[in-house]
Amino acid sequence: MSHRDQNGNIAYFSTIARNISERKQFEAELQHQATHDVLTGLANRVLLAEQLQTEMNRSQRRNSVTAVVFLDMDNFKRVNDSLGHGIGDQLLQQVSVRLGRHIRPNDILARYGGDEFVIVASDLENADAITAILDKLNRAFEHPVHVARQDIFVSFSAGIAVYPDDGGDADTLLRNADSAMYQSKADGGRAFRFYAPAMNERQQRLLAMESELHRALVRNEFVVYYQPQAELASGQVTGAEALIRWRHPQRGLVPPDEFIPLLEETGLINEVGLWVLRRACLDMTTYTQTHGLCPRVSVNLSARQFASGELVQQVAQVLEETGFPPDRLELEITEQILISDLQASKAILGALHDMGVSVAIDDFGTGYCSLAYLKRLPLHVLKVDRTFVAGLPADHNDLAIVEAIILLAHKLDLQVVAEGVETLGQLETLRSLGCDMVQGYYLGKPAPLQALAETGALAH
Ligand SMILES: Nc1nc2c(ncn2[C@@H]2O[C@@H]3COP(=O)(O)O[C@H]4[C@@H](O)[C@H](n5cnc6c(=O)[nH]c(N)nc65)O[C@@H]4COP(=O)(O)O[C@H]3[C@H]2O)c(=O)[nH]1
Numbered sequence: 001m002s003h004r005d006q007n008g009n010i011a012y013f014s015t016i017a018r019n020i021s022e023r024k025q026f027e028a029e030l031q032h033q034a035t036h037d038v039l040t041g042l043a044n045r046v047l048l049a050e051q052l053q054t055e056m057n058r059s060q061r062r063n064s065v066t067a068v069v070f071l072d073m074d075n076f077k078r079v080n081d082s083l084g085h086g087i088g089d090q091l092l093q094q095v096s097v098r099l100g101r102h103i104r105p106n107d108i109l110a111r112y113g114g115d116e117f118v119i120v121a122s123d124l125e126n127a128d129a130i131t132a133i134l135d136k137l138n139r140a141f142e143h144p145v146h147v148a149r150q151d152i153f154v155s156f157s158a159g160i161a162v163y164p165d166d167g168g169d170a171d172t173l174l175r176n177a178d179s180a181m182y183q184s185k186a187d188g189g190r191a192f193r194f195y196a197p198a199m200n201e202r203q204q205r206l207l208a209m210e211s212e213l214h215r216a217l218v219r220n221e222f223v224v225y226y227q228p229q230a231e232l233a234s235g236q237v238t239g240a241e242a243l244i245r246w247r248h249p250q251r252g253l254v255p256p257d258e259f260i261p262l263l264e265e266t267g268l269i270n271e272v273g274l275w276v277l278r279r280a281c282l283d284m285t286t287y288t289q290t291h292g293l294c295p296r297v298s299v300n301l302s303a304r305q306f307a308s309g310e311l312v313q314q315v316a317q318v319l320e321e322t323g324f325p326p327d328r329l330e331l332e333i334t335e336q337i338l339i340s341d342l343q344a345s346k347a348i349l350g351a352l353h354d355m356g357v358s359v360a361i362d363d364f365g366t367g368y369c370s371l372a373y374l375k376r377l378p379l380h381v382l383k384v385d386r387t388f389v390a391g392l393p394a395d396h397n398d399l400a401i402v403e404a405i406i407l408l409a410h411k412l413d414l415q416v417v418a419e420g421v422e423t424l425g426q427l428e429t430l431r432s433l434g435c436d437m438v439q440g441y442y443l444g445k446p447a448p449l450q451a452l453a454e455t456g457a458l459a460h
Pocket residue numbers: 227242243244255256257260273276300301302332362363386419420421422439440441442446
């Protein structure tokens with residue numbers, strides 16, 4: 001539209017001006033959308049890479065250090081799975097606000113994807129200065145995040161790579177911070193790790209092994225062995241522990257300690273663990289059909305399986321599929337798994353208990369389980385770690401510890417299974433201490449079900 005002055009001459013054109021400013025605004029919006037995350041409003045990967053490069057250039061001029069902190073929320077999947085994606089989204093929004101409040105004004109905060117955030121802290125005197133920032137972040141999340149009337153505790157696995165030592169370009173720095181984060185996650189989360197060059201080498205080795213393990217599952221190379229457990233009062237073998245083995249085409253029978261940590265690290269343990277559970281229930285159902293006796297079987301659970309959010313439903317499904325009676329199934333978890341998220345553990349154990357499945361604490365005595373935890377959780381069995389049994393009957397300390405564990409367990413209505421019983425002397429000592437069940441080479445080594453069945457060891 002044209003605007004004229006008092007003399008009727010055209011003074012200016014407002015339409016063009018407005019059109020230009022609208023277009024500019026539109027372009028700015030497009031630019032913002034392309035460089036920011038819609039959910040949290042934080043910088044996205046594109047902007048992060050650009051800003052990181054700028055900070056690295058500045059660092060180079062000033063001879064200072066820039067740190068890239070890769071943060072991955074622990075247990076976010078569980079929140080999403082159990083409370084729904086809507087709440088998951090709200091949690092991410094709140095977490096991004098809290099992170100933003102606790103970084104320094106000139107630091108960069110970006111959402112990298114899913115539950116991953118990246119902080120770029122520049123102008124640091126040295127790499128150590130970053131630990132102060134991380135401590136602050138840790139303290140910031142000591143209090144739960146309140147979402148939809150729920151208090152959710154948030155923790156992170158963090159990996160740090162610093163410029164110039166750990167990489168000369170944005171891609172390399174981000175990749176190395178990511179591998180350090182991966183290491184921190186593999187070590188159990190809730191921690192931060194600085195990047196070490198050996199990590200990449202290790203990850204390549206892991207990658208090669210991961211595909212081998214994938215193939216092992218598809219090619220049916222895993223097998224389950226069974227180790228008998230006997231009741232001390234009756235002397236009868238009433239159950240067995242299922243223990244996985246890998247029948248490797250070249251390496252022969254590989255023990256679990258050599259591949260379970262890797263399965264854990266790669267996440268494959270969920271699939272393999274479920275396979276073991278199904279195999280054990282199927283084997284025992286078959287055994288029951290041929291022998292008319294239904295032994296109790298205990299199956300180890302890994303931390304990841306326990307925290308997957310799918311465990312209870314998977315157990316219910318396997319029991320239904322195989323027809324194995326729930327009261328003959330026992331699941332073994334370690335103390336660490338139990339206490340890493342007490343609230344969640346309580347809910348899972350409650351659901352298993354309602355289903356009729358028992359839960360045993362494995363390797364008892366080696367972790368940090370306190371009496372208070374034991375009292376509050378629906379548990380059924382304590383398995384005394386074999387390191388204590390090894391010293392029996394001569395070692396007075398081991399004797400005192402085992403005696404105390406048995407007393408404590410019985411006070412709490414828990415059964416006690418002693419692991420690693422290798423001699424008659426150990427067996428007799430355990431009997432005199434009132435232990436309920438024993439397991440170990442003295443009774444029998446882990447063996448294929450067939451071998452156990454043939455010896456007639458599994459009797460009810
Ligand atoms: N020295 C000695 N050792 C004895 C004796 N009696 C039994 N053992 C060994 O002690 C381990 C007992 O299993 P665990 O503590 O649950 O420890 C298990 C368990 O934590 C893990 N594992 C085995 N199978 C599975 C599985 O299916 N899933 C998961 N998540 N972990 C598994 O691997 C660990 C090692 O398993 P294995 O090599 O089969 O080792 C087994 C067994 O062979 C004894 O008298 N003396």
